[in-house]
Structure formats: C-alpha cells, structure tokens
Amino acid sequence: MKTLKKIILLLILIMGFSSYAQTPEQQKMIEKAERMRDSIMNTPEIKAIMKQAGEMEKNKKTSQKVKSISSSTKTIDKYWHNTMASKNNNKLENWKNGTADLVFSYSYDSRKDQLNYVKVGVIKSDGTIELHPTNAVPILQPLNNFKNNNAFYDIHNPDSYHYNNGDAGFKLNSYLLVYQNDQKIGTLTIGNSVKVTRNLLIPGDLYFGDEGYILSWVYVDKPCAVNANENWKGDLSNTGTPLIVETNVVYNLSFKTGWNLVETEVIGTHHFPDAPEEDRSRFKKHEHSIIASIPKDATYFFRAVFND
Template sequence: MKSLRPFLSTLLLLICFSNFAQTPEQQEMMVKAERMRDSIMNTPEMKAMMKQANELEKKQKSNVKTSPIPKAIKTEDKYWKNTLVSIHNNKLTNWNLGAADLVFNYSYDSRNDKLNSVKVGTIKADGTIALNPTSKVPDLKPLSNFKNSNVFFDIHDPASYQFTNEATGFKLNSYVLVYQNNQKIGVLTIGNSEKVTLNLLTSGDLYYGDEGYMLSWAYVEKDCAIKANEHWKGDLSNTGTPLIVETNVVYDLSFKTGWNLVKTEVIGKYEFPNAPEEDRSRYKKHKHTVVPSIPVEATYYFRKSLQY
C-alpha cells in the first residue's frame, strides 16, 4: 500500500490540471492518466484497500462515546416521610419521643376548639405500644349514618348498604391519635403496607390500588351489623381524564357490643403507568371484615403531626 502512494499522488496531480487550458500533448497525457486511474481503481488490490478503509471508518464512528441520559432524581417518598415503624413486633424502631398516650377521638368540641376522645393505650418511652381500649365512648351517631360518613368513600350507591340495629350508636376510626401533654404529636395506624395505611387516610389517594390491609377501631353501643356487596363501573379519575374501572366492595361487618377491629383489604390493582401520579393505579376490590385481634405479623406506623 505504501509503494502505491507516490504514484497515486502524481496521478492525482496530473488529473487536477485537467481543469486548466491544455496543449494536445497534455490532453493526450491526461487521457492516459485517467485510463490508468480507472485501471488501478478496479484492481483487486485497490478494492481490498478501499474496503479496509471503509471498515476502519465505521469502526472509528462506533467507538465514539455518547453522553449517558441522566437518570431522573427520585423525589422524597411520602410514605416514609416522618414515619417510624415496628419490625415484627409492637415496638417502634428508633422511637425517642418519650412516653405518649393513644387516644380515640369521637367528636369535635367547637366551643373549646378541641377533639373529644378516650384513651385506648400508650406508647412507652422505649417505643413499645400497648393498645387495650376499655372505656365507653359517650357521644355516638346512629349506625345508619355510616352511609353518609363512610371514611373510605368506596360505596357509590347508598342503597347498597344493609344495616342491622341501625339506630345503635357507632363510631369508627382508621387510626388512633398520639398525644403528649394534651398535644397531638402524630397518628398511629396498623396494617401491613406503608402505602395502604396512608392512602386510606388521604382523601385524594383513597382509590389507589396498592395492595395490603389496614385495621380500624370501631365502637358500638349494641350488637349490630353493616352489610354491602357492590359491583360498580365508572370513572375514578383525579385529574379530569376519564379513568373507567370496575370495582367490587364488600362490607361484612358483624359488631359485638363495645370495641371491634375492622380489617380493610385492598385486593387487586389496575395500573396506569403513563397517567399522572394522581391516577397511577386503582383498586379492584375492597373487603371489610371484623377480626378478633391484631394479626401477629401486623406493622405499626407512627407518622408525626408535621405530615398532617
């Protein structure tokens, strides 16, 4: 390849002069040069050289490094903001707030601007939780009022409810408040999912499809029951763009006089990965049942008041 370079250079120089005025002798020389060029370019050796040069050029282009696409920065996880949890027991990890009371609120005292409540347990200085509600709740609404005050907002047709002993007094909370020195410092929920235990407390997130369960406390004056089994299809969008889903909501609640535990399960999930955060998922089924006690594997979630 090196031996051809001087010759090719001379040949190219001669061809370049073809653009200027030429004598007959020069023209004849140029014709011979062009023929020689064509002859050389069509030889197997020259074709191999050209192929090698093209492959080298492609290889050099493929080795050019491009800047990687920057990854999106993960925003703060709202489900863990200001949150402490227990791990396989009833003790909050890293609790350092001292002893606190757990209270169940049942009404609002507008005259004194405070919540009326009864004590249902404690958090010890080391974070150990003791829940043992025994006090009576003095101010209750009729059970039938639940169709207008359901905190889960998952029954769309009030006619779906069936009540037994509907006039009896009733109150349900899906959380207990945490108090120190008569001041609320946070909220305690129980379940098996940090998402479910916050979604079901947040008005804009009630319809999310994150699966798991949460426990609620209910107090009733007398034995009573709430039954419902609604199959519904409609729009559950939070953003205005229609989000049509089919849901099934079951209430199978038979209460005994006094304190009861309600387990709310989110079962099945519709996912909408291209939708805005507010419409990222929807539940397929909610199932509400009464359970005899807090499940052994349940997790306690304490969220500081700053979050609310």
C-alpha cells in the same frame, strides 16, 4: 486570568484590523502582532492558564449537571415522610419521644377548639405499643347514618348498605391519635403496608391499587351489623383523563357491644403505567370484615404531626 484577558483583547484587535483593507505598513504591523500572538500563546505560562481555564469550564458544566440531576431526583416519599414503623413486633424503631398516650377521638368541641377522646393505650418510652381499649365512647352516631360517617367513601350507591339494629350508636376510626402533654404529636395506623395505611385515609388516594390492609377501631353501644356488596363501573381519574374501571366493595360487619376491630383489605389492581403518577393504579376490590385480634404480620406506623 488578567493575562488571559489581555490576550483575548489582543486577538480581538487583530481580528478587527484584519477585516478592513490594509496599507503595506499596516499589514506589516498586523503580521508582527500575529507573530507576537503566536509566541505568547506557545509559552508554558499561557498554556497553563488556558488549561486551567478549560478545566474550570469543564468543572462548572459538571457541577451544573450534577446539581440538575440531584434536584430533579430528590423527591420526598410521601409514604415515609415523618414516618417510623415497627419491625415484626409492636415496638417502633428509633422511638425517642418518651411516653405518649394513644387516644380514640369521637367529637370536636368548637368552643374549646379541641378534640374529645378516650384513652385506648400507650407508647412506652422505649417505643413499645400497648393497646387496651376499655373506656366507653360517650358520643356516638346511629349506625344507619353509616353512609355519612364512613371514612372510606368507597360505596357509590348509599342504598347498597343494609343494616341490622341501625339505631345502634356507632363510631369508627382508622387511626389512633398520639398525645403527649395534652398535645397531638402524630397518628398511629396499623396494617401491613405503609402505602395502604396512608392511602385509605386520604380521599384523593383512596382508590389507589396498592394491595394490603388497614385496621380500624369501632365502638358500638349494642349488637348491630352493616352489609353491602356493590359492583360498580365508572371513572376513577384524579387528573381529568378518564380511567374507566370495575370495582367491587364488600362490607360484612357484625359488631358486638363495645370495641371491635375491622380489617379493610385492598385486593387486586388495575394498572395504568403510562398515566400520570396519581392515576397509575386503581383497586379492584375493597373487603371490610371483622377480625378477632391484630394479625401477627401487622406493622404499626407512627406519622409525626409536623411538616405533613
């Protein structure tokens, strides 16, 4: 490379002299230098150096291009980030966390800075999930306060709710916490879609149109019911550019005393392919209903608490 630098310097000097008026003696010197340049540039050594320099420049550009492409396409999939799932059964694939408790949280103790909860199941050391909620939930809120306690926020007019035994104690969670040695290590959701089981827990993603269902656990202290059927039209944009859509939300929930299982299903999609990613779909219908047991096609999704 030192030789290459000398050649470049020689070329600069030659071009510099050529740009000024020359005496005959100077012209002869320049012609001699040019012949020397041509002789040097045609030697095998210089040709090899120039070829190497060209290849180095080509490799540099290719490296920059590959780096640019990989950095722009390497994005974290928020739905699968820190997430593992079961596969046609109730066993988490690649579970390596040992035995852990599944708990249902019902209140927050600010003095101890901790959640209060009851145990409802376990994840065994091999990843098998066993759910058997039997414990009573000691702290409940009245069902007729459902509009303030509902995790879905999908009814726009609170007057759409109608209650039977509205003073009944009620608590709903669409997830179970996973605890190990009194420390939360993640959450467990149940449904048939990794997207739906995350979207319906995140206020900003609640209105997405990814279809599927999520299950919620509900505890009540006496028989009660809540019903609603709201047809609504309005703006559901997250980015400021209006997205006017029509939605229908149906609640048909009749609870028995103790533990109940609710299925919330997303049905139908409004598509906006040219909108920003966070506005590319909106749901057409949410349907909330009581089911007797976990469906056979349900998948269990464990989301680790770290790096969320």
